[in-house]
Amino acid sequence: MEALTSFISQITPQIAIGASVIALVYAVILIIIILKRKDGSAEMREIAKAIQEGATAYLNRQTMTIALFTIVLFIVMAFVLPQGKHNDGVLTAIGFLVGAIFSTLAGYIGMSVSVRANVRTTEAAKNTLQDALSVAFKGGSVTGLSVVGLSLLGVGGFYFIFTRYLGIPVTDAPKLLIGFGFGASLVSLFARVGGGIFTKAADVGADLVGKIEKNIPEDDPRNPAVIADNVGDNVGDCAGMGADLFETYAVTLIAAMILAASTLSAEKVQNGIQYPLMLGAIAVIATIIGTFFIKIGRSKKIMKALYKGMLITGLLSAIGFYFANQLFIGDINIFYAALVGLGITLFINIITEYYTSTEYEPVKKIAKSSQTGAGTNIITGLAVGLESTFLPVILIVVGILLAYFFGERSILGNGIYGIAIAAVAMLSTTGMVIATDSYGPITDNAGGIAEMANLPEKVRKNTDTLDAVGNTTKAVTKGYAIGSAALAALVLFQAYSEELHISAPNQQFTFSLIDHRVLIGLFLGGLLPFLFSSSCMQSVGKTAFKVVEEVRYQFSSRKGIMTGKQKPDYKRCVDIVTKSALREMVFPGLLAVLAPILVGFLLGPISLGGMLVGVIVTGLLLALQMCTGGGAWDNAKKYIEEGHFGGKGSDTHKAAVVGDTVGDPFKDTAGPAINSLIKVINTIALIIAPLIATLFI
């Protein structure tokens, strides 16, 4: 047993690398299978191509913009950060660069597959619901597997290189990984904000003129913003979400490893550091197996099919975790902590589904309140959003208590490590979560293509059925991401505190609530998500306004568009949204990057510590409110469209459309971007900790 443990421990980085390579190879196989599917008529291909080109063009320009930030930060980090024992500054900067590149790559892969799977899903929807789901879900799986594969490859690969080739001791290696995490966070921040502004500005802009002024349906080819709208699904919901979870996954792993390195005792430290990598490797394989089980059963319930895949992944992961735990830790308590993490994933799914599915009370309540107009729809939607923070927070609090308890009671005697392991376990099934999420935008697009190509009603019905579930899975993913972000960020905060202690060993860093510097930090950190989301929402408003103007102009200058005799200029709309989204993402991006640097250097490490926790607390609450509330509004509209309270076209429906419009920037721009905000601030703090450790103390 001991020999086995020692052997496995020696090859853990290689196992992680191997598992990630398997995931990436499987993703390539899936891509080949998808590309072999029929891609429809010439008309369908033409529409798909327009979406493809728009999405690629946007992503290219977004990448250029982010690259500028990345290069500047890379140079600053390489020169300004202390080099320590192992060229720390340079290695962190290199990690940062690779993290940014890998994250970008994952976004590109996901987006490229999405814009090809969409039209093939439309084609498959001509056959059966199951066939359409199969193509769309394969597309989603590619995104999921490439995100997790590249993320695990990055973390495992760097750890391997640091410890084996550069001969850095295992306890020093983890904190050099934070550069990789920061690179991923930075890209995720911009991708979430830029993509989020793009997708919602195009969506809202298209709807305001198309649906409300011109009374033409969604995805009508006469609407000049329709391609921009479909591009948005890919760059926001697919590429943005991918970058977000890439970052969440990587940062959680890294945070757990850093914490292990700085707090575990010598004989346990190597296994403690590598255990998270092992959990990641196991869950990736479990995810691949889980994807085979996603098939629509006799009940025809899609959500049930998705749950089945998730449960099998979770179950297989748990079994694998048990054996890994016996080998690496040898104390069942740490396994229990991992189970807590898996449990949080399960319950957050159930809670979010309750709040956003058309089958339960909250969504019905919003739909019902729409009968008395848009005002009451909004009041109820806001109230539901505010209330929807309750159960997830209780869940996270219980999770923290249990994970801490198990960690404390284990032979490691380390409660925070228990929390870290719970976070890693929670995040380990990310691949599956992404797969169930990002099949959503594919079906959304597929429906759009069906509409634009005037395909028979049946096709659209199949894609619509898949899309409706997509609203809930999207909300679930966001709840999952933000919930895990809270745990991961807490671990990062602990790592920050340890790092300060290492940099200034004679100082005590207690971060007491009685200390006014901590309180100031809490206020400033608490403020950030408010300011940040305000900026995101105003950007959506501004950009949507430009879209509205352009669409109105096209309708009035080309009278033939409405009669179908003239083609609208789709490209101009895509261009306008692209330019505006890229310009608008700069302020919130700078805010996130500069806030911790300013507070750290002007008010010192204690206030910065307060800020980190402040941004976690209000960020978690605000993001939950926005993501869940937005999803509920969207589905309240869908519920009415199903024929309740007067159905489509009624005054009740019009009121619900207003709620949906408000919910859009909530759930797809501001809310999910808060997740990246939290992590960027925490990783920056960790990186600058050595520089500010002795300021104002």
Next chain:
Amino acid sequence: MEALTSFISQITPQIAIGASVIALVYAVILIIIILKRKDGSAEMREIAKAIQEGATAYLNRQTMTIALFTIVLFIVMAFVLPQGKHNDGVLTAIGFLVGAIFSTLAGYIGMSVSVRANVRTTEAAKNTLQDALSVAFKGGSVTGLSVVGLSLLGVGGFYFIFTRYLGIPVTDAPKLLIGFGFGASLVSLFARVGGGIFTKAADVGADLVGKIEKNIPEDDPRNPAVIADNVGDNVGDCAGMGADLFETYAVTLIAAMILAASTLSAEKVQNGIQYPLMLGAIAVIATIIGTFFIKIGRSKKIMKALYKGMLITGLLSAIGFYFANQLFIGDINIFYAALVGLGITLFINIITEYYTSTEYEPVKKIAKSSQTGAGTNIITGLAVGLESTFLPVILIVVGILLAYFFGERSILGNGIYGIAIAAVAMLSTTGMVIATDSYGPITDNAGGIAEMANLPEKVRKNTDTLDAVGNTTKAVTKGYAIGSAALAALVLFQAYSEELHISAPNQQFTFSLIDHRVLIGLFLGGLLPFLFSSSCMQSVGKTAFKVVEEVRYQFSSRKGIMTGKQKPDYKRCVDIVTKSALREMVFPGLLAVLAPILVGFLLGPISLGGMLVGVIVTGLLLALQMCTGGGAWDNAKKYIEEGHFGGKGSDTHKAAVVGDTVGDPFKDTAGPAINSLIKVINTIALIIAPLIATLFI
């Protein structure tokens, strides 16, 4: 000099009592002056009487409900709390009872005067704008002076009795005052929630049927909910607001005194404890003088007149503070800390006016966005609300830093005492702030009476002019209350920590952010304002729905109402709102009272400490967002009604009405009640601190 200091110090409680009696006597004089004014025609008197009766009936029943809670808590406190050296438990319980009674009394006085000043203001508006302002402002002054007078009387009186008659040492007396603060907080919580639900449910309900379905103007006598709407102004905006500031004022004074008692050195402690009382006494007199200066100048700008009164009060207070400081503390730094508090009041006025006045960018931006519909109006309004937290938080952070700095640098060497003095100074001008606020509902009512009694256009124009400014002053008051609440609550939290230390001297209570118990507390505390405001908003929705049903029923069952031949049954609407508001206020009330008790006893004093700070941080942000955002929405509608973007009746206006409907429960129910929520939780924690000090440590 020393002899003078010693003499003044000896009679400080008496000075405070004297000043409060002067304020109360002056309030009585104002009442007499108001009652001597003409109260209009028989028709006007009849309308005013209906409002009077409705308001009195509601307040009576609300008082009965609160009395139940109060009596139960009184008994529990008297028996459960440890009796300590001086029958602490019994004295705290008695203080609690008197606090609740005084607060209720202040509410009654304010409300009774409001419902008499309203019709007299209508009558005066027949003459001139100045005359109308004079009556309305006198009415507001009565509320302001009786709130501050009773509050200062309570705190000063109890302190006098405790130290002089019961022979309790000055250092032990302050913490026995917390019962008085808790009584005030409890009443304020219920008054804010109940009154807030009442006023907004009636308002929204009346508007939804009247304005939107029946197309009749606001305050039209044919609307069966019109009296309920006007009653709401009095029980919510007047009585509720009065109870809120009564509590804020009392708790701030008490918190500062407790902090002084537990942290100042022996030779400075008595003066340090009594200094807040002295500041209160000075500012009350300054307030009375300031009210004489509120007159409309040649520019006819009402806001300018109000600012003049405020500035003079602030200036006179500052001068008085200087001399008091030289006598009591003898170190200019503490005077500077007081100036910081006055400065915060000034700047919070300016910031809130910027965000809510029709003259500046934010309101115009909302109005402009209404052109593309209700959806963009709501998105922009929410964004403005979120953004409006920025400057106040920066202001408070800077205020904390400066006040701490001056406190630290003073001979007291106590930074937190600096913050406490800043909070007391900030709150000292409460009387003036209330006066400028609560003249608002009086003019609102006056306008309603003018409308209902079919008075000439000129009258309504005069009252409307006054009312428009009321929206901004109302927002200012809320910003002021919530800003000061953050400071006061921080001082309460310090007092909580000291109290734990006294109860368990062998324990260290550090409340470190690294401690997972603190983090859990922060999450749970942060959650409370979200859950609480969700509940408040849903209550408004539910109650408004009932009003809509009743109004629709009356319109359909009595066809003569619309033609003016039949009178609607106003009383039934008042009854429905009364019952529903009282029922709905129970859950949020219980939530606020039980949350700290449950967390304290189940998770221990460390988690409770985290909860206190958590509720302050998110409470401050959420309340600012809701109050300022709501005010901005309201005035965006007013701005459009002034003739911009299409004016009254246009689609743009309709979109703005939706925003106003959403803003109503934000700014008048959920937002301001958070202030009471924060204080109730903090005072309860302070009271139960001795009981939980040793749990789970």
